Amino acid sequence: MIDLRTLREDPDRLRASQRARGEDDSIVDSLLALDASHRSALSSFESLRAEQKSMGKSVSRSSGAEKDALLSRAKELATQVKAAEAEAEALAGRLSAAAAAVPNLVEEAAPHGGEDDYVVLEEVGAKPSFDFEPRDHLELGERLGAIDTERGAKVSGARFFFLTGVGARLQLGMLNLAMQQAVEAGFTPMIPPVLVKPDAMRGTGFQVEHDKEIYHLPEDDLYLVGTSEVPLAAYHADEILDAAALPLRYAGWSSCFRREAGSYGKDTRGIIRVHQFDKVEMFSFCRPEDAAEEHRRLLAWEQEMLAKVELPYRVIDVAAGDLGTSAARKFDCEAWIPSQGRYREVTSTSNCTEFQARRLSVRHRGEDGKTRPVATLNGTLATTRWIVAILENHQRADGSVVVPAALRPHVGLDVLEPVKK
RNA sequence: GGUGGAGUCGCCUAGUGGCCGAGGGCGCACGCCUCGAAAGCGUGUGUAGGGCAACCUACCGUGGGUUCAAAUCCCACCUCCACCGCCA
Numbered sequence: 285m286i287d288l289r290t291l292r293e294d295p296d297r298l299r300a301s302q303r304a305r306g307e308d309d310s311i312v313d314s315l316l317a318l319d320a321s322h323r324s325a326l327s328s329f330e331s332l333r334a335e336q337k338s339m340g341k342s343v344s345r346s347s348g349a350e351k352d353a354l355l356s357r358a359k360e361l362a363t364q365v366k367a368a369e370a371e372a373e374a375l376a377g378r379l380s381a382a383a384a385a386v387p388n389l390v391e392e393a394a395p396h397g398g399e400d401d402y403v404v405l406e407e408v409g410a411k412p413s414f415d416f417e418p419r420d421h422l423e424l425g426e427r428l429g430a431i432d433t434e435r436g437a438k439v440s441g442a443r444f445f446f447l448t449g450v451g452a453r454l455q456l457g458m459l460n461l462a463m464q465q466a467v468e469a470g471f472t473p474m475i476p477p478v479l480v481k482p483d484a485m486r487g488t489g490f491q492v493e494h495d496k497e498i499y500h501l502p503e504d505d506l507y508l509v510g511t512s513e514v515p516l517a518a519y520h521a522d523e524i525l526d527a528a529a530l531p532l533r534y535a536g537w538s539s540c541f542r543r544e545a546g547s548y549g550k551d552t553r554g555i556i557r558v559h560q561f562d563k564v565e566m567f568s569f570c571r572p573e574d575a576a577e578e579h580r581r582l583l584a585w586e587q588e589m590l591a592k593v594e595l596p597y598r599v600i601d602v603a604a605g606d607l608g609t610s611a612a613r614k615f616d617c618e619a620w621i622p623s624q625g626r627y628r629e630v631t632s633t634s635n636c637t638e639f640q641a642r643r644l645s646v647r648h649r650g651e652d653g654k655t656r657p658v659a660t661l662n663g664t665l666a667t668t669r670w671i672v673a674i675l676e677n678h679q680r681a682d683g684s685v686v687v688p689a690a691l692r693p694h695v696g697l698d699v700l701e702p703v704k705k
Numbered sequence: 706g707g708u709g710g711a712g713u714c715g716c717c718u719a720g721u722g723g724c725c726g727a728g729g730g731c732g733c734a735c736g737c738c739u740c741g742a743a744a745g746c747g748u749g750u751g752u753a754g755g756g757c758a759a760c761c762u763a764c765c766g767u768g769g770g771u772u773c774a775a776a777u778c779c780c781a782c783c784u785c786c787a788c789c790g791c792c793a
Contacts, residue, residue: 323754323755326754326755326762327755327756327761327762329762330754330755330761330762330763331761331762333761333762333763334761334762336773336774337762337774339773339774340723340773340774341723341724341774343723343773343774344723344724344773344774354773355773356773357773358773358774359772359773360773361773362772362773362774524752655752655753
């Protein structure tokens with residue numbers, strides 16, 4: 285949710301942001317108009333209501349003929365109050381619906397444009413050179429007895445899989461390593477619910493009514509989360525946080541669920557794009573003025589993890605049009621995937637500024653004693669997709685895969701050996 | 706799923722139609738007292754919207770309703786507690 289007060293004071297800022305995203309900036313004018321009529325309706329309701337209350341007191345003090353006269357006037361007033369209230373409420377509803385549809389203000393430094401207008405900030409690590417034809421992650425995974433997509437499809441359908449044997453050990457080890465790093469950095473480890481109420485979903489910035497990406501359980505009106513960002517963001521909903529305790533940093537470990545509607549035919553092989561995967565996610569509540577700095581810290585922690593698993597990658601500054609509803613700025617790390625000869629997203633960190641906090645009502649008390657929204661940020665510390673990059677980048681000619689040194693204590697193996705040739 | 710009980714200002718609690726946005730206690734903040742502290746005394750202490758301000762309005766689990774007027778009456782729902790049933 286954008287701040288209506290900021291909108292009134294500086295509408296050009298939202299116009300510029302909308303243009304950077306490649307979206308309609310005329311909503312600014314309709315929002316301003318709606319806001320003005322809502323405020324005038326509200327103030328006329330409030331003065332009518334004040335009159336009604338004081339008249340009610342006169343009624344209780346009077347008696348006889350005077351009381352009857354007052355009563356009939358009071359009745360008249362009551363209908364006016366009711367009408368004025370209904371009017372104000374209707375406008376409030378329209379206003380909040382309109383405001384809720386507006387995406388976050390983008391950070392000025394974010395690249396303008398769409399999906400392909402990202403800016404590469406950094407390339408890290410050398411791409412591996414093989415003196416043999418590298419296998420893709422699925423072939424490797426099958427030979428290692430690590431990934432079983434056939435039975436995944438048999439049991440649950442397309443885009444489902446089993447991690448088996450060393451595959452399961454690899455994922456557990458990797459996620460444990462991520463958790464350990466997070467704890468050492470001062471994060472509170474969390475295992476959140478993965479089914480959430482509509483308010484948690486909406487508060488985090490998802491449009492549950494239109495979003496085809498989200499699994500919904502209509503019987504219970506619960507949503508399966510696509511990331512633990514959702515329950516972690518909502519964790520402090522309706523709370524006023526102690527400013528001295530900020531930043532509050534949480535590391536959530538959860539399964540994530542995505543319908544992948546509209547991605548038919550994309551990444552159908554292997555486990556790059558699946559309906560269910562696991563992820564360790566960093567989440568931070570901080571003061572708005574510290575958010576940009578915190579964002580860089582989250583990125584640095586992601587890079588620390590990528591270094592531990594020894595993957596070549598690049599960092600991109602995602603363009604405004606590709607930010608999603610909540611983010612003001614987003615950095616993705618993309619690991620090199622040898623079988624595809626290109627980089628694929630393995631982490632994503634977003635600065636959502638006060639956008640989610642305003643929707644979820646997560647506040648802190650400022651220097652002046654007044655409550656203000658906090659800023660929220662999130663970032664990936666490890667996820668199932670990393671297995672793709674790890675297997676492919678660390679493979680050897682015989683189909684075995686070297687486990688990166690930092691992972692070995694957590695996986696319990698130095699090398700993953702093929703179980704079938 | 707069934708039956709019974711309960712949800713009020715950080716916590717506990719008073720409040721059964723107007724004098725209640727709401728009293729008391731605890732906690733907290735500030736002041737007095739003290740060498741310092743405790744005790745004691747005094748003052749203050751929710752959130753949000755609007756107004757330059759005095760101030761106004763909304764909120765007593767949520768949503769509806771009755772009434773000139775609702776924390777208070779009615780209806781539905783939610784949550785919590787207890788017991789029963791069912792499942793693991």
